[in-house]
Structures are given as C-alpha cells and as structure tokens.
Amino acid sequence: xxxxxxxxxxxxxxxxxxxxxxxxxxxxxxxxxxxxxxxxxxxxxxxxxxxxxxxxxxxxxxxxxxxxxxxxxxxxxxxxxxxxxxxxxxxxxxxxxxxxxxxxxxxxxxxxxxxxxxxxxxxxxxxxxxxxxxxxxxxxxxxxxxxxxxxxxxxxxxxxxxxxxxxxxxxxxxxxxxxxxxxxxxxxxxxxxxxxxxxxxxxxxxxxxxxxxxxxxxxxxxxxxxxxxxxxxxxxxxxxxxxxxxxxxxxxxxxxxxxxxxxxxxxxxxxxxxxxxxxxxxxxxxxxxxxxxxxxxxxxxxxxxxxxxxxxxxxxxxxxxxxxxxxxxxxxxxxxxx
Amino acid sequence: xxxxxxxxxxxxxxxxxxxxxxxxxxxxxxxxxxxxxxxxxxxxxxxxxxxxxxxxxxxxxxxxxxxxxxxxxxxxxxxxxxxxxxxxxxxxxxxxxxxxxxxxxxxxxxxxxxxxxxxxxxxxxxxxxxxxxxxxxxxxxxxxxxxxxxxxxxxxxxxxxxxxxxxxxxxxxxxxxxxxxxxxxxxxxxxxxxxxxxxxxxxxxxxxxxxxxxxxxxxxxxxxxxxxxxxxxxxxxxxxxxxxxxxxxxxxxxxxxxxxxxxxxxxxxxxxxxxxxxxxxxxxxxxxxxxxxxxxxxxxxxxxxxxxxxxxxxxxxxxxxxxxxxxxxxxxxxxxxx
DNA sequence: ATTCGTCCGTGAATCGATTCAACCGTGACG
DNA sequence: CGTCACGGTTGAATCGATTCACGGACGAAT
Numbered sequence: 080x081x082x083x084x085x086x087x088x089x090x091x092x093x094x095x096x097x098x099x100x101x102x103x104x105x106x107x108x109x110x111x112x113x114x115x116x117x118x119x120x121x122x123x124x125x126x127x128x129x130x131x132x133x134x135x136x137x138x139x140x141x142x143x144x145x146x147x148x149x150x151x152x153x154x155x156x157x158x159x160x161x162x163x164x165x166x167x168x169x170x171x172x173x174x175x176x177x178x179x180x181x182x183x184x185x186x187x188x189x190x191x192x193x194x195x196x197x198x199x200x201x202x203x204x205x206x207x208x209x210x211x212x213x214x215x216x217x218x219x220x221x222x223x224x225x226x227x228x229x230x231x232x233x234x235x236x237x238x239x240x241x242x243x244x245x246x247x248x249x250x251x252x253x254x255x256x257x258x259x260x261x262x263x264x265x266x267x268x269x270x271x272x273x274x275x276x277x278x279x280x281x282x283x284x285x286x287x288x289x290x291x292x293x294x295x296x297x298x299x300x301x302x303x304x305x306x307x308x309x310x311x312x313x314x315x316x317x318x319x320x321x322x323x324x325x326x327x328x329x330x331x332x333x334x335x336x337x338x339x340x341x342x343x344x345x346x347x348x349x350x351x352x353x354x355x356x357x358x359x360x361x362x363x364x365x366x367x368x369x370x371x372x373x374x375x376x377x378x379x380x381x382x383x384x385x386x387x388x389x390x391x392x393x394x395x396x397x398x399x400x401x402x403x404x405x406x407x408x409x410x411x412x413x414x415x416x417x
Numbered sequence: 418x419x420x421x422x423x424x425x426x427x428x429x430x431x432x433x434x435x436x437x438x439x440x441x442x443x444x445x446x447x448x449x450x451x452x453x454x455x456x457x458x459x460x461x462x463x464x465x466x467x468x469x470x471x472x473x474x475x476x477x478x479x480x481x482x483x484x485x486x487x488x489x490x491x492x493x494x495x496x497x498x499x500x501x502x503x504x505x506x507x508x509x510x511x512x513x514x515x516x517x518x519x520x521x522x523x524x525x526x527x528x529x530x531x532x533x534x535x536x537x538x539x540x541x542x543x544x545x546x547x548x549x550x551x552x553x554x555x556x557x558x559x560x561x562x563x564x565x566x567x568x569x570x571x572x573x574x575x576x577x578x579x580x581x582x583x584x585x586x587x588x589x590x591x592x593x594x595x596x597x598x599x600x601x602x603x604x605x606x607x608x609x610x611x612x613x614x615x616x617x618x619x620x621x622x623x624x625x626x627x628x629x630x631x632x633x634x635x636x637x638x639x640x641x642x643x644x645x646x647x648x649x650x651x652x653x654x655x656x657x658x659x660x661x662x663x664x665x666x667x668x669x670x671x672x673x674x675x676x677x678x679x680x681x682x683x684x685x686x687x688x689x690x691x692x693x694x695x696x697x698x699x700x701x702x703x704x705x706x707x708x709x710x711x712x713x714x715x716x717x718x719x720x721x722x723x724x725x726x727x728x729x730x731x732x733x734x735x736x737x738x739x740x741x742x743x744x745x746x747x748x749x750x751x752x753x754x755x
Numbered sequence: 756a757t758t759c760g761t762c763c764g765t766g767a768a769t770c771g772a773t774t775c776a777a778c779c780g781t782g783a784c785g
Numbered sequence: 786c787g788t789c790a791c792g793g794t795t796g797a798a799t800c801g802a803t804t805c806a807c808g809g810a811c812g813a814a815t
Contacts, residue, residue, distance in 0.1 A: 088562050090801055101765045106803055116763065131558055136538020137478040138801035141770050148535065156507075156519065157500045166495055169521065178535055180518040181494065183507065197486065197516050200474020201539050220469055224426050309703055336703075343707050365647055365674075366704045369681050371711070428771055439795045444773055454793060476771035479800050 089130035098126035109134065140202045147177045149392050150198035151231070152191055152208035154275070155307060156183035158336055159364040160381060161209070164231065167385025168207060175393050177204070186275065186307065188212045199226055205392035207231050207243075207385075212274055215240065227395050229388045233276040234400055241398040243388040247277050250377040250405035251284025252291075254331055254359045257375070257407055259292050261357060261414050263329035265299050269315040269341065270333045271307040281333055281361065305337060312340020319356070320348055328356045329413075335360040335367050338374055342412065346371060353414030363408050375413035378406045427468035436464035447472065478540045485515045487730050488536035490529055490546035491569070492613070493645060494521035496674055497702040498719060499547070502569065505723025506545060513731050515542070524613065524645070526550045537564055543730035545569050545581075545723075550612055553578065565733050567726045571614040572738055579736040581726040585615050588715040588743035589622025590629075592669055592697045595713070595745055597630050599695060599752050601667035603637050607653040607679065608671045609645040619671055619699065643675060650678020657694070658686055666694045667751075673698040673705050676712055680750065684709060691752030701746050713751035716744045 095102045100119055107115050108123040115123070126132075140146060151168055153161035169179050180198070184191040188211045195217065198206050205227030210218070215237055222228045228240050235242035258266055268285055271278040286296045303318060305311035312332060319328060332338035338360030345352055352358055352372045360367060363378035380403045387401055409415045433440045438457055445453050446461040453461070464470075478484060489506055491499035499521075507517050518536070522529040526549045533555065536544050543565030548556070553575055560566045566578050573580035596604055606623055609616040624634045641656060643649035650670060657666060670676035676698030683690055690696055690710045698705060701716035718741045725739055747753045 091803095092801075102802075103766070103804080104764060107764085110803080114763080119763080131562065133534070133537060133562065135479070135801050136535075137475045137540055138770090139538075139803075140475040141473065141479055141772090141801080142803045143770085156494075157497065157504055159495065159497065162495045162500060165521075169494075169523075178520070178531060180520060180535075182516070182518060183503075185507075193516060196471070197474075197518075199471060200477070202475055224469070224471065339704060339707060346707070366677060366708070369677060369684070369709055370704070370707050371709055373709070429773095430771075440772075441774080441795060441797095442793085445794085448773080452793075457793080473771050476800090477773075479771080479802090480773045481800085 088135070089132045090135065091132070093130055094123065094126045094132050097130060098123045145202040145204050147175070148201070148203045149177055149179050149389065150194070150201075150203045150206045150208075151179060151181045152184050152194050152198075152206065153181065153231070154184055154186050154209050154211060156181065158308070158334065158362075159366075160334065160362040160379070163364075163381035164385035164388075167382035167387075168389040169385075170382070171386045171389035172393065177389075177393060179389075184208075184211050186211045186272075188214075192217060195221060199224070205229065205395065207388040207392060209233070210276065213276060227392050229391050231388050232384065233280070234402060235398070239398055241391045241400065243384055243391065243401045243403075245379045245384065245403045245405050247280035247405075248284040248287065250361065250379070250407075251281035251331070252288040253284075253405070253407045254361065254375075254377050255285040255288035256292070257409065257413060257415060258329040258331065258357060258359060259288065259294075261329070261353075263327065263357065264294065265301070265329065267315075267319060267328060267330045268300060268302045268333070269305050269312065269330060269337050270302050271311075272304055275307075278333055285331060307334060308336045309340035309343065312337035312342075313344045314340070316341040316344035316348075320344075320350070327354070330356055330358050332358065332360045335362045335364045335374065335376055338367075338376070338412075339370070342370060342372060342374070352412055357414050358412040360412075367408075368410065370412075372412045373410035373416070375410045375415060376408055378408050379403065426473070427470040429470070429472065431468055432461065432464045432470050435468060436461045483540035483542050485513070486539070486541045487515055487517050487727065488532070488539075488541045488544045488546075489517060489519045489569070490522050490532050490536075490544065491519065492522055492524050492547050492549060494519065495646070496672065496700075497704075498672065498700040498717070501702075501719035502723035502726075505720035505725075506727040507723075508720070509724045509727035510731065515727075515731060517727075522546075522549050524549045524610075526552075530555060533559060537562070543567065543733065545726040545730060547571070548614065551614060565730050567729050569726050570722065571618075572740060573736070577736055579729045579738065581722055581729065581739045581741075583717045583722065583741045583743050585618035585743075586622040586625065588699065588717070588745075589619035589669070590626040591622075591743065591745045592699065592713075592715050593623040593626035594630070595747065595751060595753060596667040596669065596695060596697060597626065597632075599667070599691075601665065601695065602632065603639070603667065605653075605657060605666060605668045606638060606640045606671070607643050607650065607668060607675050608640050609649075610642055613645075616671055623669060645672060646674045647678035647681065650675035650680075651682045652678075654679040654682035654686075658682075658688070665692070668694055668696050670696065670698045673700045673702045673712065673714055676705075676714070676750075677708070680708060680710060680712070690750055695752050696750040698750075705746075706748065708750075710750045711748035711754070713748045713753060714746055716746050717741065 182194040207229040230242035360376040363376040367374040520532040568580035698714040701714040705712040
C-alpha cells in the first residue's frame with residue numbers, strides 16, 4: 080500500500096480510506112450533508128479534521144465549471160479612484176457571496192492580457208476591467224467563451240459587452256468651461272496617453288468646450304502627455320515652470336494624482352495657486368478637499384460605478400451600458416471658490 | 418460523432434481531432450514547441466486559432482500542481498499604505514513572471530479565511546497577508562500544506578512563518594515622544610481595535626514612551642477606538658470636540674487616513690491646528706505633506722515592505738523575519754515644524 | 756410471502772491537460 | 786544486410802472532486 084507522502088496534500092480518497100467509506104460519500108458529506116447518515120457523517124468529518132483536508136479547487140472546478148468569483152483589472156492600484164471602484168464592487172459581490180480578486184495592469188496591455196488569461200484559467204464567472212487599449216477583440220473572444228465581461232469607466236464600443244462608465248466628455252468639458260469662466264483663455268491639459276479611452280474622451284471634452292466658447296483648440300489648448308500619477312504631475316509642472324511667462328496659466332489635470340503632483344511642485348517653487356496657476360483635477364478623491372490648496376475637481380460616483388459593474392456581473396443578463404453623470408466641485412485651486 | 422456543442426469551450430482533444438494529431442502532440446505544441454516538426458506544429462496552431470482554444474487552467478493545475486501566482490490579503494484596499502505595499506510586491510514578482518492577486522479582508526477574519534481558502538484552492542504558490550487577528554493556527558496549517566506564507570506588517574510569532582514588518586512599537590514611541598517634546602502632557606490615541614497587531618504594538622509604543630518620560634499611562638493616555646479610515650478620524654475628532662476643555666490637545670492617529678478625517682473635521686469646526694489640537698499620523702502616505710496643514714507622520718518603507726515580502730515568497734527558503742525601522746517626519750500639524 | 760419504496764452508500768465515468776513509455780520510420784554506419 | 790540512434794508521434798495513465806445509475810437493507814403495505 081502506497082504510504083501517503085508526508086508532503087502531499089490529503090485528497091478526498093485519503094479521507095475516504097481513513098473513514099472507511101467511498102469517495103462518493105465523502106463528497107456527499109461535503110456538499111449535501113443531509114443525504115448522509117449522522118454516524119457516517121461524523122466519521123468522515125473526523126477523518127477530514129485529522130488529515131486537515133482541504134478540497135482541491137482545481138479538481139472541483141474542472142468537473143463543475145466555474146466558481147462564484149469575479150476578477151477586476153484596474154490601471155493603477157495606488158490610485159484611490161480605482162480602489163474606491165473596487166470597494167464598490169466588493170460591496171455588491173458580498174451580497175451574493177462572491178469573491179473579488181483584484182489585479183493592476185499598470186496600463187500595460189500585456190499585463191492586462193496576462194491577467195485576463197489568469198482569471199479565465201482560474202474559472203472566474205466574470206471580469207470587470209478598465210481597459211488599457213481600445214482593442215476589444217480579446218474581450219469579445221473572452222465573452223464568447225462564456226466569461227462575463229464588464230467594461231469599467233468607459234462605454235462599450237460594441238453591443239455585446241456590458242459597460243459602466245461616467246461621461247468623461249461632459250466632465251472634462253465642465254472643468255474646461257469652469258476655467259474659461261475664470262477668465263483664462265489658454266488651457267494646459269496634463270493628460271495621459273490617448274490610447275487610454277478616458278484620456279481620449281477627456282481630451283475631446285476639453286476641445287468641445289473650447290470650441291463652444293469660440294476658441295480655436297489648436298491655439299487655446301496645449302496638451303502635455305504625462306504618466307497618470309503624482310510623478311507625472313510633478314513632471315508636467317516642471318515643464319510649465321521652465322517656460323514661465325508671467326501670465327496666469329490654467330492647468331487641467333487628467334486625474335487628482337496628477338493634480339497632487341502639480342500642487343506639490345508649485346508649492347515647493349513658491350508659485351501662487353490659483354493666482355499664478357489655476358489647477359483643476361479629476362476624480363475628487365478623498366483628500367482633494369483637504370489639500371493645502373483645496374482642489375477643484377470633477378466628482379464621479381466612484382462607489383456606484385463599482386457597485387453597478389459588479390451588479391451586472393452577478394446578474395449576468397443582457398449587456399447593459401450604464402453611464403453616470405459627473406459633477407464639478409469647485410474649490411480654491413481654480414480661483415473659483417467663494 | 419458527438420457534435421461539439423456551440424456553447425462548450427474547445428478542449429485540447431477538439432484541437433487534436435481537427436488537426437488530425439493526438440492530444441499529446443497538441444500539448445507538446447503548447448509547451449515544448451521545439452519537439453514538434455514545423456509541419457504539424459503549423460497544422461495544430463491553425464486548429465488552435467480556428468477553435469479559439471484556450472487551455473483550461475484547472476485541468477493543467479490539477480495535473481501539474483500549482484502556478485506561479487501569489488496572493489495578497491490586506492486589511493483595506495482603499496488605504497494607500499496597503500496599495501503601496503501591493504505595488505512593491507508586484508514589482509518584485511514581475512521579475513520572476515509571477516502574478517499577484519489582491520484581496521481585501523476589511524479587517525474581517527471570516528473574509529480573510531475565505532480568501533485564504535480561495536487562494537489555496539486556486540493553487541497559489543504563496544500568500545502574503547496582513548492578518549486581522551492574532552491567531553496563526555490557520556496560517557501554520559496552510560504552511561504545512563505546502564503554501565508559502567509571509568506575514569505582512571507584523572512580526573511572526575512563530576519561527577515557521579516568514580514575516581516582514583516595521584517596528585511599530587518604535588514608530589509609535591517616536592511619535593509620542595515628539596508630541597511630549599512639544600510640551601503636551603496628555604495624549605489622545607485614536608487607535609483601531611487592538612485585536613489587530615499593529616494597533617496593539619502602536620499602543621504599546623505610546624505607553625512605553627509615556628512611561629519613559631515619567632508619566633503614568635493611565636493618566637496621560639486616552640485611547641479611543643475608531644474605524645481605521647477617514648470616517649473613523651471624523652468620529653474621533655467629534656468625540657474630542659464634544660468635551661473641549663480649552664487646553665491644547667495632542668492627538669496621535671493610528672494611520673494617516675484617520676488623521677485625514679481628524680484634520681477635515683477640525684477644519685470644518687474652525688479649530689486651530691496645531692495651536693488647539695496637535696495631530697500626528699502614521700504611514701506618511703503620498704498626500705500627507707500636501708494637506709492644508711501638512712501632517713506629521715511616521716514614515717514606513719512601504720514599497721520595500723511589499724518588495725521584501727514578495728522576495729521571500731519567490732525565494733521560498735527558510736522562514737526569515739525581516740524588521741524595518743520607521744522614521745518620524747515632522748511637519749506643521751504637530752507644531753514641531755521649523 | 757411478495758412487492759414496493761426509502762434510505763444509504765458504492766464505484767465507475769467524467770472533466771481537460773500533462774507526461775512518459777512505447778513505437779515507428781528513416782538514415783547512418785559497420 | 787542487419788543494427789542502432791533518434792526525431793517525431795502516439796495513447797494511456799494520472800491528477801482530485803463530482804455525479805449518477807445501481808444495489809443492498811429494511812420497513813410497510815398488499
């Protein structure tokens with residue numbers, strides 16, 4: 080008789096052998112305890128405890144299909160916006176006893192693909208992701224293979240995929256209009272790469288607002304591409320300072336982390352905000368209101384975004400497309416506060 | 418011949434049939450392409466493309482054992498401290514092409530257990546976690562079942578488990594000493610539940626510092642237990658304000674989110690910081706320096722913490738116990754800035 | 756006494772990929 | 786011409802849990 084090696088995990092048949100029953104019975108104890116007589120059930124449970132048996136998920140999954148698990152892929156785990164979304168998802172998933180696994184793509188399409196594959200291999204029911212590219216073919220393929228897919232924070236370009244988004248064009252336009260209303264005639268837009276959909280949309284929103292105000296976007300808008308984090312903001316701010324003209328400048332940041340970097344740099348350099356430079360952020364993260372110079376920002380229903388995405392995943396019906404509306408929160412950094 | 422159902426995912430044997438080869442050959446194409454002649458390899462690859470075949474991870478895992486995947490369980494995904502740690506882990510894991518799945522226990526031991534189980538069932542190589550309780554039995558059991566375990570942000574109480582931590586007793590003591598040096602003789606400590614190890618250690622540090630200064634901790638320290646987030650800070654601040662004495666108060670917060678909530682509330686109520694209330698945080702998160710009143714905080718090597726934890730997971734050798742030293746960063750909120 | 760129904764429990768088939776011993780040319784070499 | 790080596794391929798065993806058709810035992814009903 081092969082001695083079960085010290086290192087190997089106990090399997091269901093080890094339990095069965097120890098308890099003197101068949102594997103089928105052990106499985107029944109695990110999944111349908113009522114169908115097993117009290118006496119045998121106790122024997123089996125004792126054996127399980129003795130061997131510290133934990134069922135092998137891969138085997139179960141192979142047999143059964145998939146588990147009540149969802150995956151989320153965000154662009155940057157260190158951005159509070161995304162973690163708030165994740166929190167919203169968790170809150171919804173918890174209601175149905177699903178579990179959420181989170182991964183961060185770092186805006187890298189390859190990492191994103193790897194995680195999609197990983198999640199699929201792990202048999203998740205569905206995936207919510209903030210895509211790092213415009214390409215949805217992989218997602219459609221995934222969807223066809225039976226994995227539910229919800230696009231996060233961007234509308235779905237195809238009817239097959241569900242999506243939950245906030246109107247980025249409108250949000251960016253609001254922010255731009257606000258700065259124009261403060262008397263600025265030129266805007267600097269610290270944006271991320273436009274391959275990211277939100278960045279493209281926010282750019283479009285700014286352009287639209289300028290055009291609507293009768294300004295030529297080519298003249299009135301300068302877009303600077305920076306990394307989507309505080310360092311990116313610092314980098315953008317340095318670039319601005321390098322060619323200081325003395326005239327007031329209006330800076331629109333693609334998110335609050337970038338704005339944080341900008342404010343940090345301007346403060347170090349002793350630049351007056353909003354006098355010399357007006358700053359607007361995007362996302363209205365927790366700390367936006369509490370900064371040295373409270374930050375004007377575009378608020379998004381972050382938690383609801385995640386909640387709704389998870390809801391679509393769990394309900395899994397038709398591919399809905401939900402769009403929320405953002406809201407401008409004016410504070411001191413833009414010079415518009417009372 | 419059974420028609421492969423429209424809904425079912427293609428399996429390796431579907432591919433084999435279509436390509437007119439055996440399953441073994443398909444597997445070879447997938448895993449050891451050199452051993453297959455160019456001609457058959459192309460046929461197989463064509464079949465794979467046509468059927469949009471994606472190997473079933475459960476089956477592979479069942480056969481092979483585990484994957485190059487690690488799990489991380491943190492207390493709160495919306496706390497930048499933990500996401501920075503996760504980022505550190507990812508950076509290390511990327512070097513060895515491992516992937517990281519993150520989960521948030523919300524300080525709930527039951528959720529924690531569920532995730533541990535989930536990760537184990539998914540065959541992760543190892544788990545790094547910030548435990549929500551003192552109890553390490555489950556972790557030891559996990560470890561014995563062959564899953565590598567690293568305790569995050571707290572030293573291991575047992576030699577079998579690896580750990581990466583920051584000296585919380587020292588950090589809290591530094592913070593407390595600093596406040597005492599500013600002339601305060603009583604401290605309010607907004608702490609989380611002491612069942613969480615960091616909270617217990619930081620409390621111990623404060624007590625030690627008071628004792629070392631010749632003060633009676635029972636007299637000089639008031640501990641208020643609050644949730645470990647900004648709302649917790651708000652709650653704590655309200656409690657303080659309710660019994661305002663007019664005398665300056667020193668508040669030590671168990672983390673920067675709590676401090677953020679305190680500052681927010683004090684600002685709304687028009688309380689002078691640091692004049693009326695001095696505030697110290699813990700973690701020195703990104704935005705701590707940029708707040709209305711820049712926050713004095715205890716800096717931890719967050720990224721290194723995660724990096725080192727992941728390193729231990731990947732290397733998987735003996736159960737090391739690494740302890741980093743924190744550092745006090747003095748800013749205005751405590752009244753100690755220059 | 757026979758039949759039927761329940762209740763428990765069994766054991767083999769199944770999921771899909773991996774692995775490895777065995778096999779089959781084909782060409783080289785003695 | 787026989788033997789050997791070797792690259793390429795096969796097919797069956799394997800991983801561990803689930804499921805289901807089947808059977809034994811026992812009590813109740815006819």
